[in-house]
Amino acid sequence: MHRLLLLIIPLLGFATISVSSAAQNQKEKTMPDNSPNKKFALVIHGGAGVVSRESIPEADAKLMQQDLNRALDAGYAVLSRGGPALEAVTAAIIVLEDSPWFNAGKGSVFNAEGGHELDASVMEGHTRRAGAVAGVTTVKNPILLARSVMEKSPHVMLAGEGAEKFADTQKDIERVDPKYFDTEKRWQQLQDAKAKEMAELTHTVQGTYFGTVGAVALDQQGHIAAGTSTGGMTNKKWSRVGDSPIIGAGTFATDKCGVSGTGWGEFYIRAVVAHDICARVEYRGDSLALAAEDVINKIVPEMGGDGGAIALDKDGNIAMPFNTGGMSRGWINPDGTRGTAIFRD
Amino acid sequence: MHRLLLLIIPLLGFATISVSSAAQNQKEKTMPDNSPNKKFALVIHGGAGVVSRESIPEADAKLMQQDLNRALDAGYAVLSRGGPALEAVTAAIIVLEDSPWFNAGKGSVFNAEGGHELDASVMEGHTRRAGAVAGVTTVKNPILLARSVMEKSPHVMLAGEGAEKFADTQKDIERVDPKYFDTEKRWQQLQDAKAKEMAELTHTVQGTYFGTVGAVALDQQGHIAAGTSTGGMTNKKWSRVGDSPIIGAGTFATDKCGVSGTGWGEFYIRAVVAHDICARVEYRGDSLALAAEDVINKIVPEMGGDGGAIALDKDGNIAMPFNTGGMSRGWINPDGTRGTAIFRD
Numbered sequence: 253m254h255r256l257l258l259l260i261i262p263l264l265g266f267a268t269i270s271v272s273s274a275a276q277n278q279k280e281k282t283m284p285d286n287s288p289n290k291k292f293a294l295v296i297h298g299g300a301g302v303v304s305r306e307s308i309p310e311a312d313a314k315l316m317q318q319d320l321n322r323a324l325d326a327g328y329a330v331l332s333r334g335g336p337a338l339e340a341v342t343a344a345i346i347v348l349e350d351s352p353w354f355n356a357g358k359g360s361v362f363n364a365e366g367g368h369e370l371d372a373s374v375m376e377g378h379t380r381r382a383g384a385v386a387g388v389t390t391v392k393n394p395i396l397l398a399r400s401v402m403e404k405s406p407h408v409m410l411a412g413e414g415a416e417k418f419a420d421t422q423k424d425i426e427r428v429d430p431k432y433f434d435t436e437k438r439w440q441q442l443q444d445a446k447a448k449e450m451a452e453l454t455h456t457v458q459g460t461y462f463g464t465v466g467a468v469a470l471d472q473q474g475h476i477a478a479g480t481s482t483g484g485m486t487n488k489k490w491s492r493v494g495d496s497p498i499i500g501a502g503t504f505a506t507d508k509c510g511v512s513g514t515g516w517g518e519f520y521i522r523a524v525v526a527h528d529i530c531a532r533v534e535y536r537g538d539s540l541a542l543a544a545e546d547v548i549n550k551i552v553p554e555m556g557g558d559g560g561a562i563a564l565d566k567d568g569n570i571a572m573p574f575n576t577g578g579m580s581r582g583w584i585n586p587d588g589t590r591g592t593a594i595f596r597d
Numbered sequence: 598m599h600r601l602l603l604l605i606i607p608l609l610g611f612a613t614i615s616v617s618s619a620a621q622n623q624k625e626k627t628m629p630d631n632s633p634n635k636k637f638a639l640v641i642h643g644g645a646g647v648v649s650r651e652s653i654p655e656a657d658a659k660l661m662q663q664d665l666n667r668a669l670d671a672g673y674a675v676l677s678r679g680g681p682a683l684e685a686v687t688a689a690i691i692v693l694e695d696s697p698w699f700n701a702g703k704g705s706v707f708n709a710e711g712g713h714e715l716d717a718s719v720m721e722g723h724t725r726r727a728g729a730v731a732g733v734t735t736v737k738n739p740i741l742l743a744r745s746v747m748e749k750s751p752h753v754m755l756a757g758e759g760a761e762k763f764a765d766t767q768k769d770i771e772r773v774d775p776k777y778f779d780t781e782k783r784w785q786q787l788q789d790a791k792a793k794e795m796a797e798l799t800h801t802v803q804g805t806y807f808g809t810v811g812a813v814a815l816d817q818q819g820h821i822a823a824g825t826s827t828g829g830m831t832n833k834k835w836s837r838v839g840d841s842p843i844i845g846a847g848t849f850a851t852d853k854c855g856v857s858g859t860g861w862g863e864f865y866i867r868a869v870v871a872h873d874i875c876a877r878v879e880y881r882g883d884s885l886a887l888a889a890e891d892v893i894n895k896i897v898p899e900m901g902g903d904g905g906a907i908a909l910d911k912d913g914n915i916a917m918p919f920n921t922g923g924m925s926r927g928w929i930n931p932d933g934t935r936g937t938a939i940f941r942d
Contacts, residue, residue, distance in 0.1 A: 380867045380900055386756060386838070407837045408863045411731060412757045414836025491759025492752045493731070500845035500869035518753045522725045524845035527869040531876035555725055 291586045292331040293470045293568040296323050296344050298354045298580035300514045300560030301462025305595055313594055316353045320582040320592040323347035327469055328584055337477035338376045340469040345395040345479050348465035352435050355463025357393055360433045360483025362442040368433040370483055371497040372398040377476035377505035384409040384497040391419050392426040395481045400425060408499065412491060438486070445487035464496055466512025468564040476564060478503050478510035495520035500527040508566050509533050509540065514579065515552065515559010523551050529563055544571035636931045637676040638815045638913040641668050641689050643699045643925035645859045645905030646807025650940055658939055661698045665927040665937040668692035672814055673929055682822035683721045685814040690740040690824050693810035697780050700808025702738055705778045705828025707787040713778040715828055716842040717743040722821035722850035729754040729842040736764050737771040740826045745770060753844065757836060783831070790832035809841060811857025813909040821909060823848050823855035840865035845872040853911050854878050854885065859924065860897065860904010868896050874908055889916035
């Protein structure tokens with residue numbers, strides 16, 4: 253029933269605009285932004301990071317790409333039946349959150365206290381609506397809670413216990429025992445980080461963020477949405493907030509451009525990465541590829557940070573730059589061609 | 598001793614650049630960005646909001662402007678002796694946080710539970726360093742904790758209890774009993790908001806944010822810094838995070854442009870207000886006045902939000918647009934002329 257409504261609403265919107273445009277006799281001029289363009293595309297990431305081909309066994313890489321493909325399928329199913337970009341982004345990210353291979357939902361890294369604090373955000377371009385949560389501990393799919401903040405609260409961002417209390421008011425948000433997020437691999441990474449911290453007397457922050465997930469979609473109505481979800485940094489302290497739940501830094505979308513970032517969050521916040529990529533496209537007329545390339549491969553490294561991003565524009569152009577050893581990623585172009593990759597292939 | 602070092606370092610930097618420029622015989626072309634330009638300026642705000650001239654007794658308005666002037670004096674003292682913009686911004690904001698007339702530090706609004714959760718952020722343009730805290734409860738001057746996050750932690754943003762724990766590690770951060778922030782006026786505002794909420798069966802979010810404080814400074818070395826501090830929205834729930842602690846939304850600075858915002862935070866986050874103003878200046882060559890005007894008086898209202906912002910560019914141009922009834926503000930231009938105002942005078 254809900255799905256049906258979602259399908260009908262854009263059609264109604266289209267009908268209304270079509271009539272009023274016809275009345276003004278400016279059909280060609282006023283139509284493009286709202287007409288179904290039938291062109292749709294999807295790009296996802298499972299995180300950029302300091303990884304080498306040798307550090308990931310081939311069997312693991314295969315399983316990772318299998319889950320990237322399942323996420324692409326989930327998002328593509330929505331887009332191909334004419335569903336909204338927001339729905340496609342959510343569907344793709346849920347698959348990646350539920351997969352233990354990525355640092356989001358199940359498989360999230362451990363913080364310094366041996367727990368998990370999850371961050372997520374989502375934004376819908378044409379309405380500029382957005383929702384975000386930081387530091388949630390019992391929500392199975394933080395991307396869904398971020399979407400609920402957007403759709404069912406007067407706020408954009410909720411943090412920590414407050415976000416949990418808001419989740420208590422949302423019947424459709426699945427809750428889990430925090431142990432659900434545990435995986436042996438992440439526990440070992442925490443022990444390694446703590447040992448390194450003891451040895452170097454310094455708090456480890458770099459290179460442990462491989463695994464953040466995100467998606468950007470363009471739907472048949474020409475609308476763009478973007479979302480990001482993460483467990484943050486291994487051994488993080490003091491309820492550190494990274495870029496993933498920050499609109500403008502880790503996630504941003506307009507009706508022309510959408511971005512999801514994955515990298516050393518502190519630099520992504522300072523560089524306002526996601527908004528900066530879209531601002532270069534909008535204000536300077538840079539191509540999406542150039543804008544994404546400049547921000548990820550010039551601005552961020554010049555500041556001392558690293559990472560990657562996925563970006564998509566209204567024509568379905570896709571950019572996936574990264575300045576790290578790898579970035580797990582998947583894409584379906586407007587012509588239907590698709591792929592997944594982890595390294596610079 | 599520290600202050601002395603801060604003064605010497607830029608001079609050394611200047612000396613080095615001066616020599617190498619002379620060697621290249623391009624003194625005029627390569628000097629401007631790094632040479633002491635002796636031009637300095639300061640702009641501050643005490644919040645934009647839905648207020649009318651009638652709603653603020655003249656005696657109160659006078660006391661408010663007295664404190665705005667004290668904040669201008671504190672920041673100007675730093676700038677006139679050649680001190681850094683970051684120091685001037687901090688000095689000005691501390692005065693406003695300590696004043697009960699503004700919704701930041703002492704005088705912060707109450708949240709739905711009758712407590713206070715304070716947010717602040719600061720950014721230094723030429724280094725692009727930034728620090729932010731959200732939801733702190735016992736820190737007398739949140740702007741100082743935001744600065745400590747920037748200068749003494751590997752992170753940019755800390756939230757809630759984690760931020761308090763980080764504060765525990767910082768000896769120079771003054772702590773207070775949460776009751777310190779209480780004022781009778783704000784308590785009454787909470788009761789009014791709760792009564793309205795009961796009556797309308799809706800959570801009040803609009804129009805209660807008058808009083809957020811901020812500052813942007815240009816120092817004699819040509820560097821820009823910006824900062825913002827707030828108690829957030831009266832009757833806020835679920836550890837709602839507004840725009841003030843979000844780099845890009847409430848606060849942003851580069852070496853060309855600095856902004857501090859004050860408005861309906863949800864819209865400021867979605868519009869990435871502070872970064873958007875600077876992006877229009879940088880990428881499209883808009884004047885600071887045009888960029889600030891477009892974002893505050895077109896983009897934000899079109900989305901359904903309201904508020905204001907202060908902005909400053911590298912030439913010392915100041916913009917102070919707002920689309921609300923008033924915005925308490927103060928400024929000192931590069932030529933030394935100064936003023937304070939609350940309404941559209």
